[in-house]
Amino acid sequence: MPELPEVTTVARILNREIKNLTITDSMIFYTKLLKNVDVAGFKAAVKNQKILEVTNQAKYIVIKLENHVLISHLRMEGKWMIEEPELYSYDQKHLEAQLVLSNGKFARYYDTRKFGTLELYTSETYQNSPSLAKLGPIPGEIRATAEYLYGKTQRSRKAIKTVLLDQTVIAGLGNIYVNEVLFATKIHPEQPANTMTLQDCENLMQASTKILTKAIELGGTTIHTFKSSVEVEGNYQEHLKVHLRAGQECVNCGFKIAKNFVNGRGTYYCPNCQIFKK
Numbered sequence: 193m194p195e196l197p198e199v200t201t202v203a204r205i206l207n208r209e210i211k212n213l214t215i216t217d218s219m220i221f222y223t224k225l226l227k228n229v230d231v232a233g234f235k236a237a238v239k240n241q242k243i244l245e246v247t248n249q250a251k252y253i254v255i256k257l258e259n260h261v262l263i264s265h266l267r268m269e270g271k272w273m274i275e276e277p278e279l280y281s282y283d284q285k286h287l288e289a290q291l292v293l294s295n296g297k298f299a300r301y302y303d304t305r306k307f308g309t310l311e312l313y314t315s316e317t318y319q320n321s322p323s324l325a326k327l328g329p330i331p332g333e334i335r336a337t338a339e340y341l342y343g344k345t346q347r348s349r350k351a352i353k354t355v356l357l358d359q360t361v362i363a364g365l366g367n368i369y370v371n372e373v374l375f376a377t378k379i380h381p382e383q384p385a386n387t388m389t390l391q392d393c394e395n396l397m398q399a400s401t402k403i404l405t406k407a408i409e410l411g412g413t414t415i416h417t418f419k420s421s422v423e424v425e426g427n428y429q430e431h432l433k434v435h436l437r438a439g440q441e442c443v444n445c446g447f448k449i450a451k452n453f454v455n456g457r458g459t460y461y462c463p464n465c466q467i468f469k470k
């Protein structure tokens with residue numbers, strides 16, 4: 193599943209490849225991809241629209257057109273590819289949508305799991321869309337302070353890992369990076385959120401910012417089949433200290449990395465460095 197660094201990488205690649213091109217036509221092959229508009233409405237809205245910019249807000253890819261904004265969420269396996277018309281990077285049965293571009297290329301959206309979504313808003317309303325409006329601050333943003341996180345944690349007895357994964361609390365931490373952040377801060381993943389101190393929250397924000405920044409620099413993490421684009425693979429997997437390392441030695445203390453499940457998500461931690469505080 194792509195997380196913030198991988199989505200940021202995808203958005204940067206798309207921006208480089210399709211910014212300033214015009215969408216001359218579009219086809220939707222899997223209508224459930226569209227969440228808040230029908231096929232005819234979508235086609236009419238994007239036709240002859242110039243692509244002004246592609247960015248991301250947390251894990252949402254934001255494609256800004258002249259009058260409209262497309263918001264794409266890749267979920268598990270969604271992929272945007274910029275291709276020559278006759279060259280398909282993936283099996284065509286996974287092709288859900290394509291935008292015909294003014295340079296003769298196609299922007300194609302493939303999704304083997306069919307969980308991804310595409311929404312259409314006007315330029316004036318997209319920031320108020322349910323997807324974006326509820327997002328919490330991204331680590332590194334001005335409003336992502338230790339005090340802010342402390343306020344959120346004190347109201348919850350859920351596992352700190354679950355709270356950090358809640359995109360309305362902090363946007364951008366997914367399962368891989370939250371495992372790494374908790375290891376870096378020596379906090380047990382199941383520690384109740386309301387036992388966090390202000391110092392813990394300071395450490396969590398700092399570690400989140402540092403780890404996400406580094407991962408974005410490296411183009412994200414390549415695990416399983418995820419690639420940001422055809423030729424691009426992230427390299428952060430070489431920096432992972434606990435994620436997917438169950439049974440291997442902790443880089444700090446040599447203890448064996450453990451794995452359990454918190455809220456159904458694979459959780460890796462060092463039982464010696466990340467001691468559960470009673």
Ligand SMILES: [Zn+2]
Pocket residue numbers: 442443444445446447462463464465466
């Ligand atoms: Zn350790």
